[in-house]
Amino acid sequence: MDLLALNEPINQAVYGPGMMLVFILVGLYLSLRTGFIQFSRLGVALRETLGAIRERSLSFGGQITPFQAAMVALSATVGTGHLVGMVGAVLLGGPGAVLWMWVAYLVGMATKFAEAVLAVHFRRQYTDGSVMGGPMLYIRYGLGGRMAWLAALFAFFTAAAAFGIGNLAQAGAVGNALLQEFGVPPAITGLLLALLIGVLLGGGIRRVAWFAQLIVPIKLALFLLGALPLLVLHIGQVPAALALIFSSALSFQAAASGATGAAIAIGLTEILKAGVGRGIFANEAGLGSAAIAHAQAQVDHPVRQGFWGLTEMLVSLFVTTLTALTFIASGLWERFFGGDRVEAIRHLFAEHPLGVPLLALMLAVFALGTMASWGFYGEEGAAYLFGEGVRWPYRLTFVAFAFVGPLGGLATLTAVADTLNGLMAIPNLIALLALGGLVGRLVREFFQGLPWQPPQED
Amino acid sequence: MLSGNLAEFPLLRLLEVLMGATRGGALFIQHPLFLGAIYLQNGYLVHAEAGPLKGLEATELLIGVPAAPFRFEANRPAPSQSIEPSLSTHQLILHQFEAWREIRLPEDWGLTLRGGSSQPRVQLSPLELRVLAQAEGKRIAQVLMGHPPPLEAAQVLAKLLKLGFLGVQPQPGISPETLVVLSLYGKGEGVAVVDEELFERWQALVPGPFRVRVRTHRLEASLHPEARPHMQGRLGLFETDLRRLQLSRGVWVEAWPEPQT
Structure with missing residues (x-):
């Protein structure tokens, strides 16, 4: 049995319905433990994050500002999956998938909140001022020394997965987009990517954060520049598209249509799989990756950083929803149903005044931000496992992969890394379940005005 | 908007101009240690505030301020009325100006009072003894804003300083810190939460228990640190x-420690 054949069933299991159910159940449990904070304290969360955005340059404790930490996480999250992935979900599950995606997002908000809270609570600050945190730390110190192996497992999955989802897949997308639309040779793209990623990772978290707070607003501006004209173009169909999202949430049937020209019939299982899958994997809530960034925030209380986790989810939800709504309103989803998602989104952007080149630029910028943040995540995972000495060797390897990515030809490695990315969720979700009570306590203390008591370091 | 400094444009002259022109509005006086405001309506004083003082006690203090930036905002209504707008009030204020002219106090009200090096054989009144007991370790401005009322306190302080019962020393290192407000949730009240390093620094500057004076654009408060x-x-x-x-969160304020009274 070759590696790909071995990888396939594991991949299907970690991204399958069973695992999705676990994500949802953990999210519901954390919602309960925090008093459904994503709804009950949404106003406070928005005031503490978007309302305090003018303070984004103020810092206290930690290494980077809370705003920057959220931008690093958002930079990783808002990637090509928010465009191509979202279109793909509609092509698999129909418009009804969007409703289930919303549900998964709302539940996942509590998960992301808890990850950010625990990341700050259990982070370690070293004498040189550097900080390390994330699931590996809250597993190790939250669950105790006996579970150190689980923390190490998470760190290993992260360090390895970063080469796939955070590098080869992204670099490949950039390479393809630039080659198709602008005729840039993949080797040149690879060289530029390697150079840029090398410079960013070489500056440590501060440079990655600086870049993230620059690239995320650019990403969002580009996204709006891409999506809004298309939405305006199909504004007449938006009410119908919204109605379709609700009416086809349980099942959908249509006469001869779709990529094959056959009738469309979508059952609840497909709708749920596509919608919930997007709602879980697009925002990384439950994977634990964003927690690595949130741990770096300069903040007086873990719950305050948790609010950034909630806001991060709202931004991600906004982007995926707008993509889906535009795509459904365009009517292209029926034509391409069950077909190629890249082709479908290219057709969508063909109607845009700036055309498909804008899509290529968007994909390139989205992917670049994701690469920088994932490079940092992977490096943190490697540093947890092997110590500070591994940072530069890891960075150089990551840079080498960034060069190779656009050239293609590493399908096996990308597939395995994708599985490892999914596997990150297992140790993380175990820890979130075990530490849900602590998250609830921290929330209660925060709203009682009590100071944060960090755990005793052992 | 009229603005300047009381050192160049004395308050008496300023009030004469505003009252003569029957102006209405607020005259803000920004002393380094407290905020003051005198509100006029049709040329009459209707309200005054200075730190914790209000009404004629506030005007008593403000009239004695030798130098501080001021600005007049026309047509700004008074938040309340603490002074009866009448001619007798006018005369009372003129009397306050006259009384302050006789008082010799250091111009810097931020100076800290300490026990004098000499103890002359002079009998002190119960009021003077009370002020003497209260004044040590405090700034001049703090004594003026306490009890007895400012004019009386200034007269007593001036005498105690002249006789050598009290001396003054600069408060080294205490200058307002510019801090950004962070909202805290819960039922707490009257508390100023600061970084532990700043707390220790303030503790070293102010002997004994201290409070934190917080000054916003318009208001002041003394809070428990x-x-x-x-x-x-x-x-x-x-x-x-x-x-x-x-x-609200994100607003810049000034804060500094002061001895607990």
Whole structure:
């Protein structure tokens, strides 16, 4: 049995319905433990994050500002999956998938909140001022020394997965987009990517954060520049598209249509799989990756950083929803149903005044931000496992992969890394379940005005 | 908007101009240690505030301020009325100016009072003894804003300083810190949460228990200090105090320690 054949069933299991159910159940449990904070304290969360955005340059404790930490996480999250992935979900599950995606997002908000809270609570600050945190730390110190192996497992999955989802897949997308639309040779793209990623990772978290707070607003501006004209173009169909999202949430049937020209019939299982899958994997809530960034925030209380986790989810939800709504309103989803998602989104952007080149630029910028943040995540995972000495060797390897990515030809490695990315969720979700009570306590203390008591370091 | 400094444009002259022109509005006086405001309506004084003082006690203090930036905002209504707008009030204020002319106090009201090096054989009145007992370790401005009322306190202080019962020393190192407000949730009240490092620094500057004076654009408050980690550059205030001081998260304020009375 070759590696790909071995990888396939594991991949299907970690991204399958069973695992999705676990994500949802953990999210519901954390919602309960925090008093459904994503709804009950949404106003406070928005005031503490978007309302305090003018303070984004103020810092206290930690290494980077809370705003920057959220931008690093958002930079990783808002990637090509928010465009191509979202279109793909509609092509698999129909418009009804969007409703289930919303549900998964709302539940996942509590998960992301808890990850950010625990990341700050259990982070370690070293004498040189550097900080390390994330699931590996809250597993190790939250669950105790006996579970150190689980923390190490998470760190290993992260360090390895970063080469796939955070590098080869992204670099490949950039390479393809630039080659198709602008005729840039993949080797040149690879060289530029390697150079840029090398410079960013070489500056440590501060440079990655600086870049993230620059690239995320650019990403969002580009996204709006891409999506809004298309939405305006199909504004007449938006009410119908919204109605379709609700009416086809349980099942959908249509006469001869779709990529094959056959009738469309979508059952609840497909709708749920596509919608919930997007709602879980697009925002990384439950994977634990964003927690690595949130741990770096300069903040007086873990719950305050948790609010950034909630806001991060709202931004991600906004982007995926707008993509889906535009795509459904365009009517292209029926034509391409069950077909190629890249082709479908290219057709969508063909109607845009700036055309498909804008899509290529968007994909390139989205992917670049994701690469920088994932490079940092992977490096943190490697540093947890092997110590500070591994940072530069890891960075150089990551840079080498960034060069190779656009050239293609590493399908096996990308597939395995994708599985490892999914596997990150297992140790993380175990820890979130075990530490849900602590998250609830921290929330209660925060709203009682009590100071944060960090755990005793052992 | 009329603005300047009382050192160049004395308050008496300023009030004469505004009252003569039957102006209405607010005259803000920004002393380094407190905020003052005199409100006029049709050329009459109707309200005054200075630190914790209100009404004629506030005018008593403000009239004695030798130098401080001021600005007049026309047509700004008084938040309340604490002074009866009448000719007798006018005369009373003129009397306050006359009384202050006789008083010799250091111009810097930020100076700290300490026990004098000499103890002359002079009998002190019960009021003078009370002020003497209260004054040590405090700034001149703090004594003037306490009891007895400012004019009386200034007269007593001037005498005690002249006789050598009290001396003054600069308060080294205490200058207002500019901090950014951070909202705290819960039922707490009257507490100023600062970074533990700043707390320790203030503790070293002010002997004994201290409070934190917080000055916003318009209001002032004295709050109980509490130290917490990871609060660099921040001033944590509970929601009740935020509402009382008309503040919100992210607003810059000035804060400094003062001995607890």
